[in-house]
Amino acid sequence: MLSVLTSAKPKIADYPFTTLKPNLGIVAYRDFQSFVIADIPGIIEGAAEGKGLGHYFLRHIERNSTLLFLVSVDTPDIKAEYDILVNELTKYNPEMLDKERMLVISKCDMLDDELKAELKIQLDKDFKNIPYLFISSVAQQGLTELKDKLWAMLNE
Numbered sequence: 001m002l003s004v005l006t007s008a009k010p011k012i013a014d015y016p017f018t019t020l021k022p023n024l025g026i027v028a029y030r031d032f033q034s035f036v037i038a039d040i041p042g043i044i045e046g047a048a049e050g051k052g053l054g055h056y057f058l059r060h061i062e063r064n065s066t067l068l069f070l071v072s073v074d075t076p077d078i079k080a081e082y083d084i085l086v087n088e089l090t091k092y093n094p095e096m097l098d099k100e101r102m103l104v105i106s107k108c109d110m111l112d113d114e115l116k117a118e119l120k121i122q123l124d125k126d127f128k129n130i131p132y133l134f135i136s137s138v139a140q141q142g143l144t145e146l147k148d149k150l151w152a153m154l155n156e
Helices: 054-062 078-092 094-098 113-126 143-154
Strands: 023-029 033-039 066-072 100-106 132-134
Touching: 023 143, 033 143, 054 078, 066 078, 066 143, 078 094, 078 100, 078 113, 100 113, 100 143, 132 143
Parallel strands: 066 100, 100 132
Antiparallel strands: 023 033
């Protein structure tokens, strides 16, 4: 997603934990405006206790004003994955959950309209107070809406 929204060139591969260090990119927005996004490596269960490089990554998250949780649509349980991330943030620093947040479901090009409609019903139940959005970096779907929502969140 970072490489599509910005001119950053992070390592990209088709396996988990490709991102090993935080990467920054500048998103060009409407009317010659911009904002910075940070791609933080995946947080694993136990990160708050220092598992893996958890503390190193969590410190980077503290610096962000808005939290975007990126979960792939092919994840077996999107809600469980999101809950793990929120739990690790809570254990590390509960104040991080005071930040505005959004769930972004990636790889939505893998869904047909019927599957997307079914998933929306489930997401509406599971994420009543958290906005969510479907995107596909490969198919360039939902990216303008993502930038619009991020801009709005950053400038409220």
